[in-house]
Amino acid sequence: MMDMGIQSEELLQFYDIIEKGSIYSVYQPIVSMQDGLVMGYEALIRGPKDSNFHSPLTMFQFAEQHGELYKLEQLAREKAIQGSILEHPQQLLFINISSHVLYDPGFVPGKTLEILQKHGLRPSNVVFEITERTSIEDFSLAQKILAHYRKQGYRIAIDDAGAGYSSMQAIAELQPDFIKIDRSLIQDIHINKVKEYILETFVTFAQKMNISLIAEGIEHVDELTKLARLGVHYAQGFLLGRPQPDAATIQDSLKMLIWQQRKVQGGHMTWAIGDLKTPVKVFDKKVPISEVADYFKKNQESVGAVIVSEEVPVGLMMRDRLFQQLAGQYAFSLFWNRTVDSVMDDSPLIVDEFISVEQVSQMATSRSIHHLYDLVIITSSGKMAGIASIRSILESITNVRMESARVANPLTGLPGNLQINRELNKRIHENKPFHVVYADLDYFKWFNDRFGFQKGDQLIQYTADIMQQAISVCGNPLDFVGHVGGDDFIAISSTDEPELLCQEMIRRFEMGVKMFYEDEDWEYVWDRSGNKVKSEGVTLSLSLVVCSCESPISLEHISQTAAVLKKKAKAYPGSIYYFQNIG
Structure with missing residues (x-):
């Protein structure tokens, strides 16, 4: 004690x-x-x-x-x-x-x-x-x-x-x-x-x-x-x-x-909120309310203004809200000569320019009903950069989804061949190192015939998921995952460790593929030509094309290299990747 x-x-x-x-x-x-x-x-x-x-x-x-x-x-x-x-x-x-x-x-x-x-x-x-x-x-x-x-x-x-x-x-x-x-x-x-x-x-x-x-x-x-x-x-x-x-x-x-x-946004088309920013009238927090009111009277199309202190946004003054406050019997004389920081909204939604439009949309629509349509303030390195309206945010999301739906694979929702070719051409023109991973399921036809189309579709969706998850963990921002068609996929990455990315794809695939087999046992499967092959089931073949971009490369060069690697991978029993440097 x-x-x-x-x-x-x-x-x-x-x-x-x-x-x-x-x-x-x-x-x-x-x-x-x-x-x-x-x-x-x-x-x-x-x-x-x-x-x-x-x-x-x-x-x-x-x-x-x-x-x-x-x-x-x-x-x-x-x-x-x-x-x-x-x-x-x-x-x-x-x-x-x-x-x-x-x-x-x-x-x-x-x-x-x-x-x-x-x-x-x-x-x-x-x-x-x-x-x-x-x-x-x-x-x-x-x-x-x-x-x-x-x-x-x-x-x-x-x-x-x-x-x-x-x-x-x-x-x-x-x-x-x-x-x-x-x-x-x-x-x-x-x-x-x-x-x-x-x-x-x-x-x-x-x-x-x-x-x-x-x-x-x-x-x-x-x-x-x-x-x-x-x-x-x-x-x-x-x-x-x-x-x-x-x-x-x-x-x-x-x-x-x-x-x-930063975590990549899957393989889907995304915009940063900074892509939507537009200029807006800015007032220092110590200007008189009368100056802000005069501006709104002379600019009928302006719905709001941002209040700043040394270029940093500290508040928002929406037009309608200001005039509501000035509409009372004595409000005009009470407020007219006060500074705008006494009546501004001091807790507006302020976001960094690199946040995704989808994320900002969630933040904006979770605000109270009274602030639902307030302008969203966008900053760059903490300083005032511009604003976005709720209308522009929702329109951009709609446009992106319509474009994605038009060209995406209907089963997985991943970008299809049009977007894949755009992405590859963009990477080639940027002339910076990147890597292309072609993924193909082995013995998928056998699986589809044995377990049915519904299970086959589920396995395709599972493969799309593990590709995106592996990119999220081992890839970089703006990396890309696409669905070529059938059981073929593509990932385009600028990671410093492309082999680690392939290993992660295989690890995730092997970890979950057995759940699709419904506890059945077999010793042999059949390949696409109908030949009997000893195998435990569906496996994943990856072709890794490392594009150094030290010399010119083309889509054809990438495609031909991947085809050679795919042939090697498919000749090997089990999930595996082969790689080759080009350019």
Whole structure:
């Protein structure tokens, strides 16, 4: 047992820390996996450096044991906001709160809001990160409390996802805006296939629920590379930046790596939102409302204007909303000489130019009905670049889908021969190294005859899926997957490791093909000529043409080389790839 005198001394020391407010915040950057820029910071509390309570774990455990967790967390929130290093209004501040504190009567929105306003921040800048120190006991009450906060603009994150059952239940019950993936799932993910598959499931789930994923504890470049390829939205860890009192600077090499490894959008046609940007009138946040109103009166076709501070967008002023505010009996005289930042929408939808149009569409249409048709602000490296209207976004999606449907393979939805030839010609004209993988199923006719056309179609769709999955994991942004026809596919990639890509395709194919056999056994199959061949079933033959582009190449050259390689691969029993360098 601990000596009572020591325990009493520690308690006095703890209360002295609370009374003097002698804790402080450090901030760890959270980085976007779209562009490598800092999207926000997690505030992490530290005790006095010469104290037994310097470690946050020791300090919070002590507070919980002595019933003083609320007091400590309240002080921690205040310190996190006071020392905030947010560099522009779109960055977020992640503040840790224990689930037990949610039920404390003193945990009221007004106190946090008061501190935020004092330091020039808004609820839309804050994400409450519910930590796993204690599990949530009453989910219905927690839902009501958090709904109250959400209405004011705060967002919610669930910490330590994947570390235990309680965090998974919290995700299901609370439907957070962010899910933070625990370090235990991130460590060595580049060499652990089980972790990779678990995270793939998280990514798919997050896409369906419009939730953003943050991978925690990234310490190695290989981990970052894998996470970017899998489509995780944000990253955090010592590799990107250690907790510190000042704003972080992300290494250019890591930004470039993120940009190069971003998850490809399958083989379908996609546009970035930057392709749709159009110019818009911009006002400084300190111009008088009268100036903005005069502009709208003189420019009847203008539906909105962007409000900026030093080229960074900080708000949106929609025409109709401004005139509604000026329409009251005394509103004109009240508002006319105020600055526009007092009436603007300070939480508009602001997106980076490289985000896909489909993703922006989901974000825009999930806004409240009052803001559904507001302009979407587009930035380039954090600076104002232009806007897109909801109409232009929806029209572009419709056009892309119509074009894709017109030329895509009807079974797999992958681009057909017209788009394949366009892509190959584009790569040849770019004169940069690329690789072409032709994929062909062996003994597919035998499989179709034995198991029926429906099973055959399912196997074709499965092959299309594994091709796209392998490209997502081992390929680069803007890589391409197409369906030549029948059981023939093509992938066009600029990866530095084309053989690894082929190995991943074969691994994924072999892992799942047996599920199509319905537990049947055989010793022989029949090839397309009707010859009896000893085989365990359908296999995958890959022809890898490595185009160095050091000398001129043509479509015919690529096609002829692939045909020779295909003949070699088909002569070998089992799934295999052969490769050759050209150009």
